[in-house]
Amino acid sequence: MDLRVRLWKSGYLVALGFAMLCASGATGANNNGDLRELRDGLARFALDSGDPAGALRYTRKSSGEAGLLVRAKALMATGNGGKARPILEQLLEGQYYRGQAALLLADLAAGKDDALARQRLETAARLAHGEARQQALYRLAELQREAGNADRAGQVLALMEPGYWAALGYMNIAADYGKRDLNPSRALVALRVALAMSGEDSDGHRSQELRSRLLVRAGHLAYEHEDYEKAIGFLEKVPLESYSTPQGLYLHGLALSASGNQRAAMQSWHRARKYPLAYPGVANAWLGTGRGYDLAGYLGQAGEAYLAANASYESERVTLRKLTDQIRDKGAFQALVLDARNSEAQWFLADSRTLTQPRTAYLLRFMEQPHAQAAVNRVAELREIGQTLDQHEGSLTVFRGAIRERLGPGATVNLPSEGFDDSIEALANRVANLNAHATSTVQREALKSAARTLSDVKTSIARLDDRLAKKDRELNNLLDQTDSALERVGSIRHRAGALLEQAEAALNEMALVFVEEQDRRLAFALDRTEQQIAHLYEYLALRNIERGQP
Amino acid sequence: MVAGVRETVPVGPGFIMSLPTSMAMLAFIFLAVGSNASAGSLDSDIDRLKADVAELSQTLYELEESVLYPVDTQVAVFLTLSNREGLDLDSVELYLNDKPVASHLYTDRERDSLKQGGVQRLYIGNLPHGSHQLKAVLTARSANERFVRREAVHQFRKRPGESRIQMTLDAKAPDYEPVVSFQEWK
Numbered sequence: 001m002d003l004r005v006r007l008w009k010s011g012y013l014v015a016l017g018f019a020m021l022c023a024s025g026a027t028g029a030n031n032n033g034d035l036r037e038l039r040d041g042l043a044r045f046a047l048d049s050g051d052p053a054g055a056l057r058y059t060r061k062s063s064g065e066a067g068l069l070v071r072a073k074a075l076m077a078t079g080n081g082g083k084a085r086p087i088l089e090q091l092l093e094g095q096y097y098r099g100q101a102a103l104l105l106a107d108l109a110a111g112k113d114d115a116l117a118r119q120r121l122e123t124a125a126r127l128a129h130g131e132a133r134q135q136a137l138y139r140l141a142e143l144q145r146e147a148g149n150a151d152r153a154g155q156v157l158a159l160m161e162p163g164y165w166a167a168l169g170y171m172n173i174a175a176d177y178g179k180r181d182l183n184p185s186r187a188l189v190a191l192r193v194a195l196a197m198s199g200e201d202s203d204g205h206r207s208q209e210l211r212s213r214l215l216v217r218a219g220h221l222a223y224e225h226e227d228y229e230k231a232i233g234f235l236e237k238v239p240l241e242s243y244s245t246p247q248g249l250y251l252h253g254l255a256l257s258a259s260g261n262q263r264a265a266m267q268s269w270h271r272a273r274k275y276p277l278a279y280p281g282v283a284n285a286w287l288g289t290g291r292g293y294d295l296a297g298y299l300g301q302a303g304e305a306y307l308a309a310n311a312s313y314e315s316e317r318v319t320l321r322k323l324t325d326q327i328r329d330k331g332a333f334q335a336l337v338l339d340a341r342n343s344e345a346q347w348f349l350a351d352s353r354t355l356t357q358p359r360t361a362y363l364l365r366f367m368e369q370p371h372a373q374a375a376v377n378r379v380a381e382l383r384e385i386g387q388t389l390d391q392h393e394g395s396l397t398v399f400r401g402a403i404r405e406r407l408g409p410g411a412t413v414n415l416p417s418e419g420f421d422d423s424i425e426a427l428a429n430r431v432a433n434l435n436a437h438a439t440s441t442v443q444r445e446a447l448k449s450a451a452r453t454l455s456d457v458k459t460s461i462a463r464l465d466d467r468l469a470k471k472d473r474e475l476n477n478l479l480d481q482t483d484s485a486l487e488r489v490g491s492i493r494h495r496a497g498a499l500l501e502q503a504e505a506a507l508n509e510m511a512l513v514f515v516e517e518q519d520r521r522l523a524f525a526l527d528r529t530e531q532q533i534a535h536l537y538e539y540l541a542l543r544n545i546e547r548g549q550p
Numbered sequence: 551m552v553a554g555v556r557e558t559v560p561v562g563p564g565f566i567m568s569l570p571t572s573m574a575m576l577a578f579i580f581l582a583v584g585s586n587a588s589a590g591s592l593d594s595d596i597d598r599l600k601a602d603v604a605e606l607s608q609t610l611y612e613l614e615e616s617v618l619y620p621v622d623t624q625v626a627v628f629l630t631l632s633n634r635e636g637l638d639l640d641s642v643e644l645y646l647n648d649k650p651v652a653s654h655l656y657t658d659r660e661r662d663s664l665k666q667g668g669v670q671r672l673y674i675g676n677l678p679h680g681s682h683q684l685k686a687v688l689t690a691r692s693a694n695e696r697f698v699r700r701e702a703v704h705q706f707r708k709r710p711g712e713s714r715i716q717m718t719l720d721a722k723a724p725d726y727e728p729v730v731s732f733q734e735w736k
Contacts, residue, residue, distance in 0.1 A: 038714070038735070041628075042669045044663060044666070044668040045660070045663050045668030045671075048659055048668055049657075049663065052604060053604040053611075056608060057611050060608075066667075074604075078601050080600075080601045080604070374593075375589075378592065381596060385599060395610060399613055402617055453680045453707070456679045456680075457679055460622060460679065478613065478617060485610065485613065488606050489606065492602050492603060496599055506589065506592070
């Protein structure tokens, strides 16, 4: 009977144990799943906040699709496209991120294998959602447009949702129509569609900037085709705080002048003249003011306006010569990029004055060119790498000092573990005694907590001897790792320095060509004002002769 | 050839170009191709450098954790959002046992990342075994255009091994009242 009971009991215990094991296994699996989610989330935040190396560390063991996608993006951000490719190909066969993976694969293939890039874009357009799909469709439309198939590009754009990418697509198609057609109606329709599409962009700043550009283009097109009312209608909507504003104001003045309203035209040009001469349209606005006075019959003021324009161009050419000297002395990155950042505008004026800083204006104009953006980006990246290496070197030197300190003779401590055990035992006894006399739940909880802490301390002390035995070996290992990392810092810094020199030289060359071009532009404007002044004086002289005056 | 006389070379049917012009064009093409090629090679060199720096940074992270935060005493606090639309986080301050240990002001990109499932490690440090108090003070703008400042307190026990505390922020409609919950990982 006893045996039966014991067997029954042992069977029950085995079943219970098995059930608990299953339960703990399930919890462990959930725990692992949740931990994986936590790591993937950490990786995403690291990548989004500009720390791709952190993202790579968190996703080292990732096997889930979300983690792999972040890893592939981080690899691409750290110049490791080759390692990202197999991960993206795996995701392309997966379940959740096929579209995004196809788009990233298209990025990797772009410029190397155009057929493959197009195929990847088509896959992305079929499988992706949201912004990724819109981007893929836009790029497909651009491929068609660049190949001269504007109608097919239009068909692709028709599949898109309203927003930034669709607006960009229609803006580019409008430019093509504007170049090809004698009649502006197709281009204007495309620009109107682009305007409507840009209104649906969720990014307010981006939408506003694109809208300004679209309005200026539409105004220019209408003006070119002598539809001045329409041009004025478009240009009056250009916001006053955008990069396109000076050009918009100049064109607005031009359209007003063409429709006979010289006074209003001069008001617009006068406003355009408040902006630096680097912006498109500003130099012409100076010239336009003189022309406006001339057409309105105020010849004296016209002469003064031309002379003022002349003086302004001359002074700008001096500024450009100084900029050239600075580029030669300090390098283009310092002279054009960093110095433009350090404007003396007070913070409360900075927003409204940003567009009126001449140095910023030249920087913005320079950065309009894609190859200039790439050149500045190269220098900025290499400078950032230099700063990162400095920080890493500082940290590694501190680690080396800390590890050596722990390895030093003063760091060896002989801990009497028996003494600890006795103390813990005594404390545990005191807790047990107090527990017997505890009267309230709060007291019992506090004692329970103290007992748990004592148990944890005991566990740690039990492991202490083992850990102390391994301590020196582990610290020496860490010291070796630190030394080797410091050596790597040195060799990477050497390479980074050489690359920075090359990148800066290329940027300097590009910036000097740009400044020279700007100087030529101003020399041309100066030539025009001088011609206008000559004409005006000639006319005045002839008139005086006709009147019989000396 | 007499100075000033230009030799013409046939380039294609119906297309005749002077020698100096064609030489200048060829030089321009070579220069353009050369500068593109050198920019391309510079880009690939920079890519290789970036990959090496990223690898070095990972080594540094590992060393940092091994040297500064031994596993047995390590405590890390993470922040996640459970509701995408409820709150726009402005700042978070963390106090451990009433001592300020971390604070963070959020950028738009960081806010977006949190809304899309990103997890931020707010704090990593060392604590002895036993009971401790974690206090979080957060300021945010709720979806109903209110500026809110809330404090949340969590008592926890540091036990042997890594301790991870996940702080989850939620604000549900209609009142978008911020609720902070804590979860401990072993």
